[in-house]
Amino acid sequence: MRLDYFLAHSTGLSRKQVKVLIGRGEVQVEGEPRPKANTPLISGQGVWLRGEPVTLPGARYLMLHKPAGVVCSTDDPEHRTVLDLLPGELRRDVHPAGRLDRDTTGLVLLTSDGDWSHRLTSPNHACAKRYRVRCADPLSEQDLQSLRDGVLLRGEDKPTLPATAVRVSERELLLTITEGRYHQVKRMLAARGNKVIGLHREQIGEIALDAALAPGEYRQLTEEEIAGV
Template identity: 75%
Template structure:
């Protein structure tokens, strides 16, 4: 995180005021006086203001209802990002814990906690992710059974892990995965000779998208939701 973002978020001051403090020599990083406002801070570095240590408030955890046309990155020259949907004061230090494609909608989790994010995204954790899928062609019971058994994807040596698959209609299904390969849902349906025309993520682990959130809206996670992404047993 940039030094000026860090100080603005931790003190409640505007970035303009923070930059003035930095330029006047009121700020030090690891004992070094007069750092630059755009200095990148690394984990464990100490920041001092007027001789007193400064710390960020506790980690933040948000859920966002991602609309189409928005990317899950912190910066993009061509598209709005998930951070662009938040007020400026909310953005510093946050990142998306996992990604959705540009045209995919639904649940995105944002956090400042790298360890918590890792528990969501690390392949070995096998965190369940549930999607509602709409296809161009009918989805048969035989298709659902193949999804449950694992699908051989083009260009990969091993099949997908068994998925939970249930029909929601002639051309729609609910699919729960325990891994996150590149464009996995679309590739799985393509391997069955079908095409995904709409994809919506409903749930990650035990955290379900709040039905009260319209596309583009967000809220803080509850303590229970945060705790549901538990560290592995020792």
Template identity: 55%
Template sequence: MRLDKFIADNSDYSRAQVKRLMHKELVSVNGEVVKDPGFKVTEQDQVLLDGEPMRSLGSRYLMLHKPKGYVCSTDDPEHASVLLLLDDRERFGLHMAGRLDLDTTGLVLLTDDGQWSHRVTSPKHQCQKRYRVWLDEPLVADAEARFLEGVQLRGERHLTKPAQLERISDTEVLLTISEGKYHQVKRMFAALDNKVVDLHREAVGALELDPDLAEGEYRPLTPEEVASLV
């Protein structure tokens, strides 16, 4: 990849601004000042911008513990995006691999790898998501069987795919689903004449939210974690 493009893609500088920085000898590759915008860099190269290392080439994969009050979007005029929870230099080029509602907490995956995020979110791949759900009313006795058979959501032509429900108490459950319709968890319990009062995503596929991450914190995924969702 061209050096000027690499820096522009991973910073808030334009290509023209990067060229001016290079002219001022503020860019180095592997310890050598580089002034040629077309200089080619690879995954093995260390790029410094004004003495600060930039991330290496290659895809990025992060897990974030989403708090309430943030949206998994970049174009909501009323609410802050989860991307604002990331360091300035981390957020460029990333997108959410699956979304959570404004008032839902828990595991959000972020990446710049479109193929990987497609595998995570595509209904064809049926990647399971596990939620901890707190309800307004005691759960009906046959909820497990009804979710396993599929329920009819308002405005939908087809039943939901089979879902696994584990009862923790009459008003707290674990729900595992393999699809991601709009407000699906809330609508599923609404179909049982109940209301979700709190919702937290604990896991996507085999990947569980790191218990050491406080709300608003994030960390890179390990190669093993990335591979677990392929």
């Protein structure tokens, strides 16, 4: 990693600001008498800024209660994103591990750890996701059994994988799926002639949305939650 890139990610300063500091001699690198901005760093090599040691920040793992109207993106010219709900110091290098539609609420996990994110989102890992679904029309036992067995979505030639469907009320169910097809939950209910009018994600894998978080609020994941993925 180049020295200027390392310092920018460690301090939050711009590359331009970092280059000025290096040019002033305010940055020292172990074994380098006169480091330059493009000096390559070796793993474990010490770096100091104004006499203070500099290290890369650790990976960040957050859960967020996404409100409706917010998009799961790192940048959007028209809508608020999940990153807009975080303070500036937490946004750097963080991305949502998986997505929710703009009108869907509930649990979103954000991280700067690409490998951890991949374990959550890769189809090979089949991470379970539980949704609370409100429907326009009553749900029959046949509807629930069809969701459990797998339904054929419009425009596709393979049915969905078996799901867990538990009735909550006449028009509400808890649906757990292990895939991430486009608008999958809405399309599954549409395949049964019903319409989703409310969708809320409660859990991803072993991580459940903290009931203490109001829409728009977030917290750090615990070590147990991080290790459970």
